[in-house]
Amino acid sequence: MTRTLVMDQGRIGYGERIVGEGVNVSFDKPEIVSIIGPNGSGKSTVLKTLGRLLEPMAGTVLLDGKNIQKMGAKEVARIISMLPQSAQAPQDMTVRDLVLCGRLPYQNAFSSLKVEDVQAVEAALEETGLVNLQHRPLKDLSGGERQRAWLAMAIAQEPDILMLDEPTTFLDVRYQLELMKLVVKLHKTRGITVIMVLHDLNHAAHFSHRLIAVKQGQIVADGAVADIFNETVLSQLYDVNMVFSKLQINGEEHTICVPYESRI
């Protein structure tokens, strides 16, 4: 189902500290969107405020036209699922236990598991390739497998909007690639919107439809990858000189950037 998510004049930040002011951004179709920008620019803050993890100090976030802060936490959790950076789980928890947690927004205190819950969990395990690992405790998994398990939990929530906060940060190149491909697959098969914070610019450009550039708490550029992924925008964004080049790999065109010199 297509959802609209809009931040209108958001003043965002933590506690007393204002990170950004007058932030406007909207999402109205199932696409893959990456939020990019320098460290400390407020990328995660934007994402968390959109996902209801943080309350905007002023302005509103509207989900299908309704103020997200006035909606119930469970109601939002059935539409938006968010994989935060800080995710941690007890080491003895199994993959299946973790994925089952994704059904919390659909459960009451004592309600027993319903057929839909099990089906959602099975589907999530299948799509993330974890069926054979489902009874393993998380501590026995590799970093890539563990991240997939968290993704499976988020998917078991059956969201229409999936948010990921730097999902590839601690993974090596192979697992990074696997995870990005998995995200694209989930977007295609489930028709969901994916909004993620990414550091790897080449990944962001290759796997997204749209890029949002954030600097000092402001959205400085927002648009299709072709309009953002160029020297004019990115050199400004990171204060770094970059070259861009097109490569043909397996008949697919990749645009890549190589930063080579700091401007300051």
Place this chain on the structure above:
Amino acid sequence: MTNKELTAQNQLALPKDGRYRRRQLAYAGAGLFLLIAALAGILYGAIPVSLQELSLLLQGQGSNDTERIVYYLRLPRVICAALVGMNLALAGCILQGVLHNPLADPGIIGVTAGAGVAAMAVMILAPAFIYWVPLAAFIGALVALAIVFLLAWDRGINPLRLILAGVAVAAFFGGGTTALWVAFPDRIQGAVNWLAGGFAGARWSYVWIVLPYSIIGLLGTLWNYRKLNALQMGDEVALSLGINLKRTRFILIFLSAILAASSASVAGLLGFVGLIVPHIMRLIVGSDFEYLLPASAVFGAALLVGADTFARTIFSPMEIPVGIFLSFLGAPFFLYLLKRRSRG
């Protein structure tokens, strides 16, 4: 039902893996421990009661003396110890989950110290009102909790501030207790025993004091087991799973506080139960609160009943307060936990 739904239905049953058996064993073991400890608690003491006497009593043919010992002395004491053990274990479970801190126990949020100073004040300043000690301790605990909540409030309870405020309030009330000792050295005799924690003098009225809170606490924590599972994965994950973080955290900490306060009001300051019981159970049944809470509740009850029986019979007729006994047991375990953590 379609085939797919039927398969799903079959998978609702949990796989009977190693964890399943370990959990069944833990339940059975803790239950058995509780039964044996309770039986021992009824039979052993300054005047032992034999099994025959007990069975006669149950058939309504016991002697008056046996009846008095069992019914007025031992039974309320065993029940009191069981309820307090359960309450402290549950309070520890909750706090360790909510505060993401494996070393959290009811002492950390200041309620124990609040109970202590209030009980001390009554025993030392107004010894005539000794029967009001449980009530005073309970009120003292709630006052301490209110102060800690006020200090830790930052648009909801901030866990780190809660711990800092709890430690500060505990130190403040601890100072108050010491001040009372220094000012009235001649009156501290009975009071010191209370501080050490124990069940000497436990009677049915004590049971009625604790029981309502035990019931509320037990139902409340079990009611929230799924939320506790979500909370232990971090606040942000809990939020994204649709948990109302502020409300849930408030309710759970409040539940743990009344569990600890009701315990302190009848048993004084018993350390370590709230810390070690959840840890031991976590090692056995794992960290899923669906199993951790009931296992800890039963094991906590069994541990206190057993420890109390041991502490009052080992040097019979002299009783050692069970709190001292538990500290000797608990402190080394605490160090063991620290060592395990620093290695792993």
